[in-house]
Amino acid sequence: MGSFSRLSACTLAVTLLCGTSAFAQEKAEVMHWWTSAGESAAVKVFADAYTKGGGTWVDNAIAGGVNARAATVNRMVGGNPPTMAQFNTGKQFDELIENGLLIDVEAIAEAGKWRELMPKPIIEASVRDGKFYAVPVNIHGQNWMFYNTKVFADAGLEPPKTFPELIETGEKLKANGIIPIALGGQPTWERNLFSAVLVGHGGADLFRKIFGVRDVEAAKSDKFKEVAELYGKMRGLVDPGSPGRNWNDAASLVITGKAAMHFNGDWAKGEFIAAGQTAGKEYGCTIVGDGKLVIGGDVFVFPVTKDAGAQAAQQKLAAVLLDPETQLAFNKKKGSIPVRLDVDVSSMDACAQKSHAVLKDPANQVEATEIISTPNFTGAMQDAITQYWNTSSMSADAFVEKVVTAMRSAS
Amino acid sequence: MATVTVRAAATGAAAPAARPRIGRGLPAALALVPTALIVLVVYVGCMLWTVRLSFTSSTLLPKFDFVGLAQYERLIVNDRFVVSAQNTVIFGVLFIAGCLVLGFLLAVFIDQRVRGEGAFRTVFLFPYSMSFVVTGVAWQWFLNPGLGLEKLVRDMGFSNFTFDWLVNQEMAIYTLVIAGIWHGAGLTMAILLAGLRGVDEDLWKAARVDGVPPWRYYLSIVLPLLRPMVVTATVLLAISVVKLYDLVVAMTGGGPGIATEVPAKFVMDHLFERNNIALGTAAATLMLVTVVIIIAPWIYARYVRSKGRR
Numbered sequence: 001m002g003s004f005s006r007l008s009a010c011t012l013a014v015t016l017l018c019g020t021s022a023f024a025q026e027k028a029e030v031m032h033w034w035t036s037a038g039e040s041a042a043v044k045v046f047a048d049a050y051t052k053g054g055g056t057w058v059d060n061a062i063a064g065g066v067n068a069r070a071a072t073v074n075r076m077v078g079g080n081p082p083t084m085a086q087f088n089t090g091k092q093f094d095e096l097i098e099n100g101l102l103i104d105v106e107a108i109a110e111a112g113k114w115r116e117l118m119p120k121p122i123i124e125a126s127v128r129d130g131k132f133y134a135v136p137v138n139i140h141g142q143n144w145m146f147y148n149t150k151v152f153a154d155a156g157l158e159p160p161k162t163f164p165e166l167i168e169t170g171e172k173l174k175a176n177g178i179i180p181i182a183l184g185g186q187p188t189w190e191r192n193l194f195s196a197v198l199v200g201h202g203g204a205d206l207f208r209k210i211f212g213v214r215d216v217e218a219a220k221s222d223k224f225k226e227v228a229e230l231y232g233k234m235r236g237l238v239d240p241g242s243p244g245r246n247w248n249d250a251a252s253l254v255i256t257g258k259a260a261m262h263f264n265g266d267w268a269k270g271e272f273i274a275a276g277q278t279a280g281k282e283y284g285c286t287i288v289g290d291g292k293l294v295i296g297g298d299v300f301v302f303p304v305t306k307d308a309g310a311q312a313a314q315q316k317l318a319a320v321l322l323d324p325e326t327q328l329a330f331n332k333k334k335g336s337i338p339v340r341l342d343v344d345v346s347s348m349d350a351c352a353q354k355s356h357a358v359l360k361d362p363a364n365q366v367e368a369t370e371i372i373s374t375p376n377f378t379g380a381m382q383d384a385i386t387q388y389w390n391t392s393s394m395s396a397d398a399f400v401e402k403v404v405t406a407m408r409s410a411s
Numbered sequence: 412m413a414t415v416t417v418r419a420a421a422t423g424a425a426a427p428a429a430r431p432r433i434g435r436g437l438p439a440a441l442a443l444v445p446t447a448l449i450v451l452v453v454y455v456g457c458m459l460w461t462v463r464l465s466f467t468s469s470t471l472l473p474k475f476d477f478v479g480l481a482q483y484e485r486l487i488v489n490d491r492f493v494v495s496a497q498n499t500v501i502f503g504v505l506f507i508a509g510c511l512v513l514g515f516l517l518a519v520f521i522d523q524r525v526r527g528e529g530a531f532r533t534v535f536l537f538p539y540s541m542s543f544v545v546t547g548v549a550w551q552w553f554l555n556p557g558l559g560l561e562k563l564v565r566d567m568g569f570s571n572f573t574f575d576w577l578v579n580q581e582m583a584i585y586t587l588v589i590a591g592i593w594h595g596a597g598l599t600m601a602i603l604l605a606g607l608r609g610v611d612e613d614l615w616k617a618a619r620v621d622g623v624p625p626w627r628y629y630l631s632i633v634l635p636l637l638r639p640m641v642v643t644a645t646v647l648l649a650i651s652v653v654k655l656y657d658l659v660v661a662m663t664g665g666g667p668g669i670a671t672e673v674p675a676k677f678v679m680d681h682l683f684e685r686n687n688i689a690l691g692t693a694a695a696t697l698m699l700v701t702v703v704i705i706i707a708p709w710i711y712a713r714y715v716r717s718k719g720r721r
Contacts, residue, residue, distance in 0.1 A: 066683050066684045067683075069683075070683045073471065073472070077472065092471075092686070094471075095470060095471040095472050095686075096471070096472075099472060185578075185666065185667065186664055186666065187664075187665070187666065239557075240556055240557075240575065240578060241555065241556055241557035241558075241578065242578070243577070243578040243663075243666050243667035244551065244555075244577070244578070244663055244664055244666055244667070374470075374686065375684065375685045375686040375687075376470065376681075376685045376686055376687045376690075378685075379680070379681075379684065379685040379687075383490065383491050383669060386666065386668045386669060387490065387668045387669055389668065390580055390666065390667040390668030390670070391580060391668060402490070405488070409485050409488065409489070
């Protein structure tokens with residue numbers, strides 16, 4: 001129950017902060033889970049921008065998305081909401097809207113022409129009943145493959161373009177004594193890898209049918225079975241120390257050249273940057289399969305409040321977050337790309353530019369599981385995927401059965 | 412001796428014939444009222460609230476509809492819950508038995524008036540002063556095939572040595588048992604040692620005169636005398652079995668796959684991560700019912716039946 005004590009310690013800290021800064025005008029208390037070095041540097045960009053406009057930013061960072069969201073919901077239900085709170089782009093805040101706990105920012109969205117600037121999946125994930133209820137602040141691509149350029153050059157191999165190719169290349173790398181795929185062996189990352197295979201080999205439609213509409217027929221299709229078999233073969237390309245490993249440790253295996261490839265969202269870039277490496281030189285990033293990018297990200301929502309000062313702060317915040325310069329500075333630190341596609345990204349790194357270029361074509365934009373699936377169904381799928389991944393004797397057919405059960409029973 | 416006092420206190424409170432004058436009990440009763448209220452409102456209230464929610468279709472926020480046993484039907488076909496329940500049984504039996512046996516042996520060993528007894532006691536009790544999170548992380552490093560024991564022994568020249576339980580689906584649950592016993596055996600030792608010190612030395616002398624071997628003396632004479640201590644230790648250990656959560660999160664995260672999932676983690680994940688309050692509370696309710704089913708016969712035997720006999 002360590003999270004609880006940490007949580008209450010944070011609450012205490014916030015209470016103390018509130019006590020001392022109560023005299024300031026337009027005080028904004030912001031709840032988020034950006035606690036790592038790169039992340040807190042990123043959120044400071046928002047804080048500085050808001051402070052420059054004359055407001056007071058009260059930072060309430062809680063480690064771990066789950067803990068932070070639980071704390072936010074508890075405080076909203078308890079009648080003491082923060083001014084602004086972070087969620088992932090998608091369905092996580094659906095019920096808060098249904099219960100009238102969030103305000104809409106449609107007026108600001110209208111004035112800022114958000115609908116013309118952002119990719120459609122992100123807009124749809126933030127709009128309910130024709131109104132913006134959340135401010136998207138970034139886009140994370142989730143199915144990137146990071147690779148060590150030197151490892152591939154030394155082995156005389158090219159980074160694979162498709163998943164069947166990846167299996168062949170992987171076997172060759174393995175014969176050379178290199179870990180082909182560095183995986184953080186935790187259910188979340190096992191699911192993320194599966195999503196990459198599903199969208200890269202099965203295609204965007206199949207991905208949407210499985211996670212979005214839970215089409216049982218699609219799960220029983222030959223194509224899905226093919227995806228499951230490919231994913232099953234990848235079990236042999238991972239080292240035995242993988243189960244339980246953190247993703248950043250997996251990324252560092254690629255950084256140090258012990259492993260060749262690592263599938264992750266673009267937040268993994270932070271590890272490479274921290275190790276002093278440059279995109280396109282020591283490491284590369286590519287999308288394996290047919291080039292579709294699974295996109296999610298973060299949003300801020302504004303809880304309903306009676307406090308006039310907080311209401312004013314909310315209006316101000318909503319505008320500050322999407323200022324082009326703030327967007328660029330924030331996303332450089334965060335590793336994501338600006339949610340506004342009109343921002344000039346030429347000063348960003350090679351991977352971010354690639355991401356931006358891919359997303360220019362709407363056909364390449366695929367909604368992440370957080371956007372099209374409920375947390376509950378994603379969790380049920382994750383249970384099925386992690387069982388399949390970790391039980392080498394389980395057949396693709398048995399896995400399909402588990403997926404079908406998950407589709408039928410999850411709410 | 413402890414049994415005698417407990418029973419006397421129990422009968423003293425319950426037997427109407429021996430009721431003390433009201434005036435004398437009043438301050439004590441008043442002092443107990445706040446606690447009683449907290450127990451009623453917070454504990455019992457939350458329990459009822461949880462049970463009620465398990466019959467709804469709540470997801471992120473509590474809802475008060477009624478869907479009957481739908482959540483329970485989902486629960487019993489849920490692989491992960493079934494594995495969790497099995498793991499509790501495996502972990503519970505091995506952990507409690509392991510702690511009791513090891514704790515008893517350690518206590519007997521220290522009771523031999525060894526030199527440096529204080530140091531030994533501290534060393535054995537030390538793991539208990541650490542939280543399950545620290546225990547879990549430490550054992551995770553120690554058992555990790557690439558970092559810990561396996562690498563150490565291989566580096567010493569035994570290149571065939573394999574100890575990969577932590578990353579092996581079949582065996583991972585036993586690594587939790589090992590870490591749990593390491594953590595809990597010291598406390599069991601302390602409790603049993605306190606009991607051992609209360610055993611009359613004359614018994615030992617009498618047994619020597621009769622030519623009873625030491626192992627027989629401990630097994631047939633001392634152990635029965637230690638029954639209250641054993642019960643206390645078992646109850647304390649059983650509680651940590653039911654609420655087992657932090658050790659799993661820190662050590663295996665429930666993996667590999669779902670091999671080391673436990674019910675408390677199932678409840679926490681569904682309440683907070685998966686926005687599924689109803690399924691989480693249904694699992695919590697089932698845990699509560701199981702605990703009640705297990706301890707009800709014991710309470711009956713100890714408090715209800717023994718009173719009737721008198």
